[in-house]
Amino acid sequence: MSVRYAPVGWNRNKIIYDVVVLAAAVAYILLFIKIAPSFQDVTKPTSGAILRAQAFGTCAFLMLTFILCIGPLARLDQRFLPLLYNRRHFGVITCAIAFTHATHVVSIYYSFSPLNKYVAVLASNTSYDRFLGFPFETFGIFALFLLLVLAATSHDFWLRFLTPPIWKAIHLSVYVAYAAIVCHVALGSLQAKQSPLLAVIVGLSVVAVTGLHLVAGRIERQKDRDTAESADEAPWVVAGHVDSVPDGRGIVVPLEGGERVAVFRYGDKLSALANVCAHQNGPLGEGRIMDGCVTCPWHGFQYRPEDGCSPPPFTEKVATYRLKLDGRRILLDPRANEPGTYVEPVRVTEA
């Protein structure tokens, strides 16, 4: 949470996160270009520049695969949530590696001719009418363009400027970029490889990304099916039982129409907020009460449970909902209040 935009709001966890990601990338690239060639069964070694292009290209692909697995893994097991916290840095590092791959490729394959090297990228292979020999570079250029846009707009300044829905929509194009990279690899390197290893790794990567998303999506859909039942008195719905809400935590209540509400208990009080964090749509109901505030499990954005406002000097707001008790049952008015509207918490007495 921040009221001013610093290039990066560094903290210890972000530094550790970045060090681990960089260590993985450096280990990959050094092993690929320095150690592995000694173990190759070849007449003469692969050209150094081509080896570097291969190292950076495959590294970027694998890192993007890891990045795309983080989201569904965090939905399936909350221990992966810390990986989500600084995922944007992971993405920016991946983009830099993909860009390095592209610069190597341009400087190896497209330079030194009478044609401008950037013109040559698009003009030297125009076999768009066939599968084998299709200019797979086009997919790579498109993916790199998307990754650069995502990296350039990854800062919270752009999130605020574009608004979270638009920012989120733009950043979902990472899946389009991944699909383009898979096509880039499938029509390029895979066609040239005699060993099936790369094909196996690419195949497993695609299966991991799509499989994890499908499983996580299915679980989310199942949760949404169990919508809150109507109470005897309209418009109230039954949100749950007082004893099902642990102190300092919340429950997520799906409503008809797809909305979700987070009901939190803090001491002897209950309050309800929209489940969607104003920062990046994180699931507030899976967060905790810290310092008297609902704390998002993704990036730690905080909201007062009574009015859905972030504590000063922060300005984020989420919608609030009315609650009342019917014995030990929690009843919820499904009509959302304007973000930041104060609602008196419901008092809970011990059973």
Place this chain on the structure above:
Amino acid sequence: MAGRMPDPGFFVGYLNSVPRPLAIFLVVGAAVLVGSMAGLAFALGTNVNDPGDGTFARKLGKQEMSGILVENPYPILRVRPDAKNPEARTVMLTVPGKRSVKRRGRKLFDQLVDVKGFMFQRGDIDMLQVQGKNSLKAVEVAEGETPPEFTPAPAESLGRWRLIGEICDSKCHLGAMRPGDGLAHKACANLCISSGAPPIFVTAEEGAVEGETFLLMANEDGGPLPDHFGDYVAVLVQLEGEVERLDDLLVFKVDIDATKVF
């Protein structure tokens, strides 16, 4: 936003403390990430195609030879035998970068020339990269001396052949790049060929024509390949045409219309 965590399992990034069970999980996860990346790097880095023995033979030093400079289908030198190399040879020519010898040799075709440069070699085929100042010039004859005479042997027809293989650019395939073939290299090969590097046909079966695997390509009339032939570069194709021998170099004069892609 400082504060104590209410639950030992809850992670908040901007708080520097991480719950111990979670910290252990994350340390293991980090090790798995770094370790798996290292393992994948080793696996992918060692599983490479053999790019062959093509090499830019700079260590042989600058080569000097003389012979007749021929323009078509692509610039070649019909090397004049001498005491050191008594066998007649035909050497493909190139210049540094993705460029053709044609510009430098435009006034010297069909003449006896002196050439200097460095060799690309792959198997028993080689190519000379004309390099350096005055590295391609007409043979100079001192006043009063008789101009040397040299008439290359006529092309020997080896008949009509149907061959399966891959069209590559000679320069990369002979060692400018390793690997210098395959679809990953297609755009580069197209650019080299369209810029004037001689295209060669690499037969799928080693030594398919009179023991030779590499054939310089030409159209049916012995001229350069048409521009649209770039579509067939770097893929497995079947070509038909007449094969001719120019000394130690085979020339494949392909029937463009009979090209088949697999």
